[in-house]
Amino acid sequence: MHGIQSVGFPPERHADRVVAAMLRQLAETRKTLWKTIADTIADSSDGSPKAQRKMEQRIRRAGAIQTELTPGKRGKYTLLIYDFTGWCPRRDAEIQVGDKIPEKPWIACNIGVLRSEGRGRENVSYRARPILFITHHAISRAAQRIGVRTPDDLIFTVKIIWRAAFKLLAEKGRHKEVASAAAARLARPDGRRQ
Numbered sequence: 001m002h003g004i005q006s007v008g009f010p011p012e013r014h015a016d017r018v019v020a021a022m023l024r025q026l027a028e029t030r031k032t033l034w035k036t037i038a039d040t041i042a043d044s045s046d047g048s049p050k051a052q053r054k055m056e057q058r059i060r061r062a063g064a065i066q067t068e069l070t071p072g073k074r075g076k077y078t079l080l081i082y083d084f085t086g087w088c089p090r091r092d093a094e095i096q097v098g099d100k101i102p103e104k105p106w107i108a109c110n111i112g113v114l115r116s117e118g119r120g121r122e123n124v125s126y127r128a129r130p131i132l133f134i135t136h137h138a139i140s141r142a143a144q145r146i147g148v149r150t151p152d153d154l155i156f157t158v159k160i161i162w163r164a165a166f167k168l169l170a171e172k173g174r175h176k177e178v179a180s181a182a183a184a185r186l187a188r189p190d191g192r193r194q
Helices: 012-043 049-061 136-145 151-171 175-185
Strands: 066-070 076-088 106-117 124-134
Touching: 012 049, 012 076, 012 106, 012 124, 012 136, 012 151, 049 066, 049 076, 076 124, 076 151, 106 136, 106 151, 124 151, 136 151
Parallel strands: none
Antiparallel strands: 066 076, 076 106, 106 124
């Protein structure tokens, strides 16, 4: 009995299947992350820096790629949350659970800002915006030429691209500026990018 065996890196068809599987996994992770953020905002005791760090760890365990906490007293803090999601460039929208995976999807690297004014006001805001897009071409070529064969391999590759871009911004001293601008201005209230 003869089986089909792959010699060398995967062909484009296989690469597209890996990308589609990864995007489904990212949509599930993003859904869980948003639920955890909402639950955290609703029931976390975030008055002290220690409690704020616990909240940060809870969000990181839910699927955030990276978090950055600026703690404060009496419940005043800012938490940056970085995550990935699939992106449909044709609709200019995030790919969510149950959505059909487009023919040439992208990956959006998002930044969310969770900010609390503190002092018992219970005024917590959360905004998230994409700040880096990784195109289908780059994703597919990584699957074809680097030998990426599973969704976990591809997520690892996307993390490397993300960290390299973030490192470049940090070297230029602009990562905080870009993070703030992304949360505040990259998308208008109607959702379109500027």
